[in-house]
Amino acid sequence: MTAPQTKRMSVDEAIKLIETADLKTLGKMALDRKKQMHPKGITTFVVDRNINYTNICWVDCKFCAFYTHEKKEDAYILSFEEIDQKIDELLAIGGTQILFQGGVHPKLEIEWYEDLVEHISNKYPQVTIHGFSSIEIDYIANRSKISIREVLSRLKAKGLSSIPGAGAEILSDRVRDIIAPKKHDKDQWLEVHRQAHKLGIKSTATMMYGTVETIREIVEHWDYVRKLQDETGGFRAFIMWSYQSDYTQLKRELPTLTKTTPNQYLRYLAVARLFLDNVPNIQ
Ligand code: SF4
Structure with missing residues (x-):
């Protein structure tokens, strides 16, 4: 630091x-x-790809134009094959990292996420997995009846490298109650x-x-x-x-x-x- x-x-x-x-x-x-x-004057960058593995979300943030609900026609969860294809495209242009985020799917539990991270890290060990925002982690814990710490340590064991800050919006409960009342x-x-x-x-x-x-x-x-x-x-x-x-x-x-x-x-x-x-x- x-x-x-x-x-x-x-x-x-x-x-x-x-x-x-x-x-x-x-x-x-x-x-x-x-x-x-x-002081060395070096600016660094990472070539990464955002992969939104699902657009299904129960949180209904009022500022969000991305999400949909489970039964809607445009709802999706990407298959592992579709995710692989996106990673292949990233590698083809020299990328090294994926930013992996949903939707907060109402039904997916820790085992689904473990399989996913394991699949990616086994098939693409050279790719950094930067994924799952705080609300996803919190909800996986809730849904799977385990602690936040357990979610994080199980995903880390499968290959999760770091997590994005998404979902912070403004760290004020007054603001959150207006723009995203269901969010933590x-x-x-x-x-x-x-x-x-x-x-x-x-x-x-x-x-x-x-x-x-x-x-x-x-x-x-x-x-x-x-x-x-x-x-x-x-x-x-x-x-x-x-x-x-x-x-x-x-x-x-x-x-x-x-x-x-x-x-x-x-x-x-x-x-x-x-x-x-x-x-x-x-x-
Ligand atoms: S949690 Fe994320 S995907 Fe869901 S509604 Fe809010 S901003 Fe959109």
Whole structure:
């Protein structure tokens, strides 16, 4: 883990920067911080493929335009053969990693996931399996009547390498109750990542902004991530994106939500780099 700055940025300082600093100054500050954390000046990347093994999901997040329900015509679960084909295509262009996520299927249990991860890691030992968001892991535990720790350690034993930060949205239960009322709360998201890190499974921290959150809630989100990183050191990177409203229930319910702007994105990104002084990479 990268050493924190001498003086840590507080939540209030971060809010003030987002609200009042000019963009060029913010960009310069973030760049200086990046150079300080990565003095060799090397930027790395991974060629990976997102594979969504199912689009069936019971969580019904209002911001999501991807999911469907079990009996719907467009519902699918990929067969192992279809997954293999996607991995073959990834390997053909030199890729090395898959980001593997659903839908949170209401019926699949731990054995199905174990078979899947085992199948991939046996057939493609050279491929890194980065997969299963916190809500999937939490639900597999629930459905299979085992602990989160057991889900993680059984999947790790089959070849799971790391887990994505998806599902963090904004780590505020007020926001979650509006945009994803069936999804687990912020403490449960943090707990899945805590358990993963304790088992030596690295993860990423993400954030989806642009719905009903305040700037304070955005910075508090970073604060939860920073505190957990102090405790475990298990986050490899922070990744953020903005809410895409088309075809979502949230847009139908809140049609007046304004679109986010590039300026906002760059401001958040720059201040995230400054605030998350213990997270090595911003993606
Ligand atoms: S859990 Fe994921 S797939 Fe399911 S509705 Fe929410 S964002 Fe969409």
